[in-house]
Amino acid sequence: MMSDTPGAKPSALDAHAILLVDDEPMALKWFARQYGDEFVVLTAGGVAQALDLLAQRGHEVAVLLTDYSMPGQDGVALLSTARREHPHVSRLLVSACADKDVAMAAVNQGHVEAILEKPLDETITRQALRSALANSRERARDKALIERREATLRETLGFLAHEVTTPLATVSGYLTAMRDRHLDAIGCKPEVACIGQRRPGEVKAMLEAALRRSDYAQSLVSSFVQTARDAYHADSSASLRASDLVQAVLDEYPFEEGESVWLGCDLARDFTLPGRRDLLYLVICTLVKNALMALRAAPPGQPRVHLLLELGAPAPGLPPQSVIRVIDNGPGIAPEVLRRLTHEPVTTRATSGGSGMGLVFCQRVMTSMGGTIEVRSGPDGGTVVSLYFPPIQEHPDEEPT
Structure with missing residues (x-):
């Protein structure tokens, strides 16, 4: 499978060729003619030439088939190097004298998948090449999936660390304020804590706000823990409803005083979501948070955030898809900022801790x-x-990231 992205870095997923290494030129020509009808065949006349070719085009090579007896380094040494430097490549050994010592060295040092004896039997060789090619592709897919999972976990952890900082800082601020207002006043009973209030109910409001934010921070941490726990387990079941996800955000998000009434929703056009709840929960929380911050910065007469489930086409001429919309009546986004959103970190709230990574994270989750x-x-x-x-x-065919 070749990459369709211009300028994309070559990967083992591009591997498709068979590399034959033999110091006999006629053997190389014969093999290319005999098996070139089914496979892409590359050839090398020795270990040094093979290593140079692998260094330059290793991402194209899926199967390495090498003769054992060659001048200088033998085939087992080449297989051992390939195993270390190009682990996606399937390794096969050809030998005219496949004795016990050669076989043991090939298995122990080169981890070969098969040992073929000269002269090559066409039926056996073709089947061995097909099997080795399939194994190489499977290893490449597994490696790419693991790398993608690890990248997702790293990115999610970085995003989560930033998101948790804000509610925890608020909790710390409320607790500090109550500590500073603690009174050692005469007349306070020893078993009663006296805390000064600037207005009735202020302390209770601070405690309730701190509790909401600590619960929200815990929900974010729980989401990441679930992501990490499920990262290496296939979970392709489609059981998450969009309405349940939206309702969870409405129930768990730590709204400022009076903000919850700004929100409305229309969940009638419900649908089943792909992927896991944890990442999608972070996405919806991020969009709601952005909308609320925009409304706080420049509040209209009647602030509104509307969450809508419906069918819609992402572009004219495309079929309609299930969509979740987060709509606010805030000040809007400047055109020069709008053009960059979802593609690069950009924020208009850097002074208040904004990093611009929120929408980039959302874009990558949706793309995955x-x-x-x-x-x-x-x-x-x-x-x-x-x-x-x-x-x-x-x-x-493959679980979502």
Whole structure:
């Protein structure tokens, strides 16, 4: 499978060729003619030439088939090096004298998948090459999946660390304020803590706000723990409903006093979501947080954040897809900022701790599920963020990241 992305870094997923190494030129020509009808065949006349070719085009090589007896380094030494430096390559050994010592060295040092004897039997050789090619592709897919999972975990952890900082800082601020207002006043009973209030109910409000934020921080941490726990377990079941996810955010998000009434939702057009709840929960929380911060910065007469489930086309001419929209009537987004959102970290709230990574994270989560994110904002204000989801496949080939 070749990469379709221009300028993409070559990977083991591109491997498709058979590399034959033999010091006999006629053997190389014969092999290329005999098996070139089915396989892409590369050849090298010795170990040094083979190592040079692997260094330059190793991402293309899926199977290494080498003669054992060659001048200088033998085939087992080459297989051992290939095993260490190109682990995706399947390794086969050809020998005219496949005695016990050669076989043991090939298995122990080169971890070969098969030993073929000269002269090569065409039927046996073709089957061995097909099997080795399939094994190489499977290893490459497994390696790419593991790397993608690890990258997702690292990115999610970085994003989570930033997101948790804000509610924890708020909790710390409330606790510090109550500590500073603690009174050692005469007349206070020893078993009663006296804390000064600037207005009635202020201390209770601070405690309730701190509790909401600590619960929210815990929910974010729990989401990441679930991501880490599930990262190496296939979970392709499609059982998460969009309405349940939206309702969870509405129930668990730590709204400032009076903010919860700004939110409304229309969940009638419910649908099943791909992927796991944890990452999608972080995405919706991020979009709600961004909308609320925009409204706080420039509040309209009646602040509104609306969460809508519906069908919509991401572009004219495309079929409709299930979509979650987060709509606010805030000041909107400047065109020069809007063009960069979801593609690079950009923020207008750097002084208050904004990093601009929120929408980038959301974009990558949606892309990993085969969906996309769209941000629209007009000159009259207001912002609409749409999450477009692919149709649920009954038998997906690969689990979503």
